[in-house]
Amino acid sequence: MYNHQEIEKKWRIIWDKTKIDQVKLDNKKPKFYALDMFPYPSGVGLHVGHPKGYVATDIIARQKRMQGFNVLHPMGFDAFGLPAENYAIKTKTLPQVQTKKNVEIYKKQLEQFGCTYDWSREVNTTDPAYYKWTQWAFVQMFKQGLVYESHAPINWCPSCQTGLANEDVEDGKCERCGAVVEKKPLRQWVIKITDYAERLLNDLDQLPEWEESIVQMQKNWIGKSEGATIKFKVKSSPARNASRSDAGGKLKDYELEVFTTRPDTIFGCTYLVVSPEHKLIENLEAGIWNLEEVKKYIDGVKNKSDLERTDLNKDKTGVELQGVKAINPASGEELPIFVADYVLPDYGTGAIMAVPAHDERDFEFAQKYGLEIRQAVKSDGDKKFIKLKVHKVYKVEDELFCGDGTVINSDFLNGLKTPEAKEKMMAWLEEKELGRRQVHYKLNDWVFSRQRYWGEPIPLIFCASCAEKVKSSKLKVESKGEQLNPGWFVDENLPITLPEVDHYEPTGTGESPLANIDEWVNTTCPHCGGPAKRETNTMPQWAGSSWYYLRYCDPHNDKELISKKAEKYWNPIDFYIGGAEHATRHLIYARFWHKFLYDSGVVSDIEPFRKFRQVGLILAEDGRKMSKRWNNVINPDEMVERFGADALRVYEMFMGPFSQATAWNTNGMTGARKFLDKVYNLKLKVKSLKLKEITPIQSLLHKTIKKVSHDIDNLALNTVVSALMILVNAMGDEEQIAQGDYEILLQLIAPLAPHLSEELWHELGHSSSVFCSAWPVADEALLKDEIVTMVVQVNGKVRANLSVPADAEQKDIEEVAMADERVKNWLADKKIVKVIYVKNKLINFVINAKNAN
């Protein structure tokens, strides 16, 4: 048993003093950039799940350093944002103060795990010297017209009292606090991330070293669908019994655009649906005979939360717009129009052509309201694609078919297969100017405003008088952003610092708490010098984390976000590790931000993260997620104290495949610790004399070198540990161990268990760190076994094992194999039809199957 507390403390102090992890840009050396997703210091500290990812990155960083790479392995803190602010409110402290405290706690914990970072490069998103560049990037986006002010209804969290991006909503609830999210119209800043949708999608192909599942998630989130927008003429006649004064007037023609991915089914369209928010209703008020009913329906929908509204189990509801008809551009037929909340306002055009025979939702709606269901596609196979919802009982059984097939009942499209019909219909629409090809994405523009205090101030100023002038074209403004957002100007005096205040609780009015600070809000217009006001919304948490990895490369540069030299040398990131929950948030935002910086000439790669691997969760011993609620949280500090950081590291890596969720088991910790004790005890067998002969251990040793090196690269750390265990067990069986062999063992274990390895390394007489030694390379000559075990099979079933010299001839093996008593019995008098021979592996006699049994 070694004293882990003493040894670990000792080496942490020495590593810190010798600055072993500080790196400098060195063009003569190859670089390696190993990065973790930086944490936000939330006040409750780290649990055992956190170190899993950090330790893995630390292992890679240490190994790469030993392999001669100039390794950048930094850490920082994502300290802005809701959790930090909510925690500060709860504890009645200032977020600035609270954040500082939390960072200290996190740093101490991180160091205690034996992860050594280059702290001289630490970044903190709340540092004005850092967020100056977050604001700078935003300013560039604004100038290029990627930022716009919007008043559209967005997700609003009533508990956090702030607007949220789509990415922040999970299951209709606020990702932070779990409150049911409402739709609320709110003035907000929005970034046109959708301008990058196509590139965000296509460039995923440039990332072969990303896990497929993450790539898929991003593809789903971006959600590209190709189809057409089609124009339907709308006819209406004045309301018959309207009491309104304008009711008798002439009504204008109206065109309703719908988006569909199945233009080929247009002849099966039997009605149209618009979302309750659609402007058609406003525009045609005078022509809607049952306006009261329609308005009542819309009001009812507006009072529903998003969660209720999108509940799939609820009945579809809707109201027909009486007096209004649409004309099918293909058939000329008159169709009724409905308003229904199963059509979403913010996807496509907010209006659809309903084809109940070929769309499940339309089918359900048509069934309920007794609308015609008309076939336009026939299935090609025998299969009837009947989809029946479990909670519904449909009388008609064969009318719904959602797949590809052959077009029927459709005039000039008849007989065509679905893809050809789509193509022909789109060409027809384009020719007649009745529609066009259109691509839509599920990805929405990025709602970038938060009505909260603890975030980066948005560096914009509004001047009311300039706004008027821009609108009336009396004032020409330079940038696209200023044209797009009349009266808004950039404040270039970055950083725009967050003022220190006594009260920062959210106001709940849709205004940020900053709005109450007059001396901060009131300023002068950068354009005319007149009185103007600052933007009081702040940026979301994701802003600062979208580019932090660049800042580590050049953390103290006050002239630019990153110098060209540092950017060229350190980027892209070679290995990035973090949680899969960021697949559709941080990893999308960061890729977008990076691409924007690429377009702006700041960075030279189109993608920031060459290789990404997700960390699997560590579950509690009961198999559930660790949570205070279940009282099943394992405290890493306690584990480090009882078993040591090295044991914790070894155990967490050994638990199972890195990306997979695995349940914690404290018994496993004792296993990891026993292994380390064995390594420690082997020291007694070490003989300084180098043994001349090649021992069986050396063959295993070199195989282990090969396996460990290979598996670390692939992040197969569980098998790294097991390979080392096998080696250590074998060494334990030896009478004595050559010092050279033992040193190699220590080097292989060093990334996993740095403290113990360093201690033993020095006990052998080394004066420099084991991490300054060169990573061992397997000697190919020693990898080969002289004697191999071969398997003898009869008809594919194992019947005997043979120990034979390696690379023996097939003829000789056959002879030996057939001489074996057991094999003889199986072969007996049977005729050998075929012999399969795999060198050094197996020999398989195939005998006549009929006679064999």
Next chain:
RNA sequence: GGACCAGUGGUGGAACUGGUAUACACGCAACACUUAAAAUGUUGUGCCUUAACUGGCAUGUGGGUUCGAUUCCCACCUGGUCCACCA
């Protein structure tokens, strides 16, 4: 409903491009050491059969390809993750 992933002993899991299934670890059992326990060490440990050799059966279920399938193909069942009235 869709996308993706997974299903191997009592448990976590291993098995490279199809080639000895169950490595490694935990747990369990017996033994040793001990007054005793803990710790440590040794041995055993998929199921059935057998005193043993042996033989048979086993990688969610059912089929297929193959000399040979945990691995490849088809269908189904179960679980997980993400997305979801996205037209």
